[in-house]
Amino acid sequence: MYDAFPKHLQEDWCGLNLVAPITHPVPVGAVVPKFYGYYVPVREDNEKRDEQIALQNFKRSPGYKAWDRLSPILLLQECGSPITPGNFSADERSECYSLALRLHHAEFTQNSFYTRNILKQAGPLTVEPSKRSMSTPSFRIIDFGRGEFWPYKLEAAKEENVDRRRRRTTKHSMAVPTEEQMKLRVAQGEREDTADKEALERCGKAWWELRDYEVRKAHSELQIQDFMY
Incomplete structure (x- = not known):
C-alpha cells in the first residue's frame, strides 16, 4: 500500500489549502508517514541450514528455543503519539x-479511522527540530493494513469478471453454428456484458459507501459536530 501513495501525500508543504467539503483553509502537510522501504533479510546458505536445524529441534522439544529469526522490516517515518481530540x-x-x-481525493481509504491511528508530534517538520513546537503540531495517519486503493479495487473487480466469464464459457464445436445457436451465443454474450456492468456498478457503489462511512467515522472520532463544516 505505501508504495502506491503519491509523493504529495508524504511530503511537507508550506501554506494552506481548501479541501472540500471544509469551507475554510487548512494547513498543507503530509498525510501519511514517509516510506523508506520494505526490507527482507537475505541469508547465506549455511545460515539457512542453521535455522532449519534450529526449527527442527524446536518442534521436537518445546523446551528448545530456536535462535531469533529475522523478520522483514517496513521502515517508516516516526510520527509521534496518538491524538486526544478532547x-x-x-x-x-x-x-x-x-x-x-485528502486520502479520499487521492482514491485511498484507510478503513480503520480511529484516534490511535492518527499521530501528533511537534512541528512544523519543515523547520529544524529545535524550533518545533506542539503549538504548531504535525499530524499523520498510520496503519494501512486494511487500506484500499480504488484503482486496485477496480482492477480486482475486472479480473473477477474475466474469471466468471471463463468459468461460464461453454466450449463450442468447430462446426458452423446454426442460426439458432448464434442467437443463443449472442444472448449469452449480452447477459455476460450486463453481469459485468452490474458487478462494476456494485464495486463503485461499495467504494463510495466506504468513503461515506469513513467520513462519518472521522466526525465521530474527532468529535466534530455536523454544523462545524
Whole structure:
C-alpha cells in the first residue's frame, strides 16, 4: 500500500489549502508517514541450514528455543503519539479531518479511522527540530493494513469478471453454428456484458459507501459536530 501513495501525500508543504467539503483553509502537510522501504533479510546458505536445524529441534522439544529469526522490516517515518481530540482546538480538528478527505481525493481509504491511528508530534517538520513546537503540531495517519486503493479495487473487480466469464464459457464445436445457436451465443454474450456492468456498478457503489462511512467515522472520532463544516 505505501508504495502506491503519491509523493504529495508524504511530503511537507508550506501554506494552506481548501479541501472540500471544509469551507475554510487548512494547513498543507503530509498525510501519511514517509516510506523508506520494505526490507527482507537475505541469508547465506549455511545460515539457512542453521535455522532449519534450529526449527527442527524446536518442534521436537518445546523446551528448545530456536535462535531469533529475522523478520522483514517496513521502515517508516516516526510520527509521534496518538491524538486526544478532547483537548483539540477547532483548527486541529479541521486539520485532522482534512487528512482523511485528502486520502479520499487521492482514491485511498484507510478503513480503520480511529484516534490511535492518527499521530501528533511537534512541528512544523519543515523547520529544524529545535524550533518545533506542539503549538504548531504535525499530524499523520498510520496503519494501512486494511487500506484500499480504488484503482486496485477496480482492477480486482475486472479480473473477477474475466474469471466468471471463463468459468461460464461453454466450449463450442468447430462446426458452423446454426442460426439458432448464434442467437443463443449472442444472448449469452449480452447477459455476460450486463453481469459485468452490474458487478462494476456494485464495486463503485461499495467504494463510495466506504468513503461515506469513513467520513462519518472521522466526525465521530474527532468529535466534530455536523454544523462545524
